[in-house]
Amino acid sequence: MLKNNIIKSVLFALVALVYTNSLNAETSHKADVNHEENHEATSKDEKYDPIPVIMHHIADAHDWHLFDYNGHSYSMPLPIILWTDNGLVTFMSSAFHHDDAGHHLVEKNGMSFVKVHGKIYQLEAGAIEASFDEAHHITNGVRPIDLSITKNVFSMLMSVLIILFIFIKTASHYTKNGAVAPKGIASWMEPLILFVRDDIAKVNIGEKKYAKFMPYLLTIFFFIWFNNLLGLIPWIGGANLTGNIAVTLVLAVFTLLVTNLNGNKAYWGHIFWMPGAPIPVKIMLMPIELVGVLTKPFALMVRLFANITAGHIIVLSLISLIFIFKNAGMGAVSVPFALFISVLELLVAFLQAYVFTMLSALFIGTAVADHH
Numbered sequence: 310m311l312k313n314n315i316i317k318s319v320l321f322a323l324v325a326l327v328y329t330n331s332l333n334a335e336t337s338h339k340a341d342v343n344h345e346e347n348h349e350a351t352s353k354d355e356k357y358d359p360i361p362v363i364m365h366h367i368a369d370a371h372d373w374h375l376f377d378y379n380g381h382s383y384s385m386p387l388p389i390i391l392w393t394d395n396g397l398v399t400f401m402s403s404a405f406h407h408d409d410a411g412h413h414l415v416e417k418n419g420m421s422f423v424k425v426h427g428k429i430y431q432l433e434a435g436a437i438e439a440s441f442d443e444a445h446h447i448t449n450g451v452r453p454i455d456l457s458i459t460k461n462v463f464s465m466l467m468s469v470l471i472i473l474f475i476f477i478k479t480a481s482h483y484t485k486n487g488a489v490a491p492k493g494i495a496s497w498m499e500p501l502i503l504f505v506r507d508d509i510a511k512v513n514i515g516e517k518k519y520a521k522f523m524p525y526l527l528t529i530f531f532f533i534w535f536n537n538l539l540g541l542i543p544w545i546g547g548a549n550l551t552g553n554i555a556v557t558l559v560l561a562v563f564t565l566l567v568t569n570l571n572g573n574k575a576y577w578g579h580i581f582w583m584p585g586a587p588i589p590v591k592i593m594l595m596p597i598e599l600v601g602v603l604t605k606p607f608a609l610m611v612r613l614f615a616n617i618t619a620g621h622i623i624v625l626s627l628i629s630l631i632f633i634f635k636n637a638g639m640g641a642v643s644v645p646f647a648l649f650i651s652v653l654e655l656l657v658a659f660l661q662a663y664v665f666t667m668l669s670a671l672f673i674g675t676a677v678a679d680h681h
Contacts, residue, residue: 359629367549367621368427370460372402387463392454393420393431402457414438423447429455461556464548468535475531505530505666513670518677522670525567529560530666537617537658541651551661552618554610561606564669569602572676605672609665616661620654 373385386403398417405413405424413424414437421432423439430450432439440449458466475494479502482495491499510519510526536550550556578584580598583591627647631639
């Protein structure tokens, strides 16, 4: 039973990876230029603006920024995968170099690509640099289909490998030892799995029907929790994956599909033809109930996105106070507060995974509940 649940969990994770990768292509690293402009302004002793820096750190990127040293930025390059009219083009993000206008440019397979505001454009044949209109929209380039392994996608792959390792080790323990008291990773995982089963699935779905949805509930709980924790670790993690609206959208859509595809006759009857209500009231309630079907996963999406992103923004804002006031003494106030928020984020990481999973189980339980 446990092996089957793990296989189903892996399939859920792989589907999430595919859909989120395609959505992340539209939200990739939008704050590059603003970050560079802010850095130049700061070097000229102008007023420090923390907003571009904060947006730069919470946005997705085509490389993994590690640290700055002696005025130089050190990053780990990631694969760029583009589908153009001439076929598939791949190269590493480190291949980008600055053109005369200061934009990131690379030439590959007789084609020129430029990265502007974190988005990659394919320039027209013969063009050696990007040109823009008054609204700063590129006029001599088109967007290829971007399937790149961005920072968020790389973080997701890393979390999937961690989850696979932990669950395979846990399953192997029970396969070999049966009901013997768990040791090692299994002893750490068993209370968490029982927590999801007993305090989330059984309570909200019911004793008879909860087992069918355990693979999904376990997947989203550990996927969200592990990625929340990875987002708090500098260098190793640091990616704002669960603070990316594309990721939370995909998770919310999964809950929407699981809920409505398993909805029984009583569930749909309460939506389209409310039992016991007068016919005029039924007609008025129908569109309201239909809207409610969409607002539930929308609330899941926004809650997770907003809470995780807010934590990153608060910590960065507190640290930015040192540079805004240009006073090292401000560090005695901002650093302890930032440390407090960071510790609080450990609780929020678990709490948001629990809330998302619990509400998903609640929606599923409403859809499969027997008519009384």
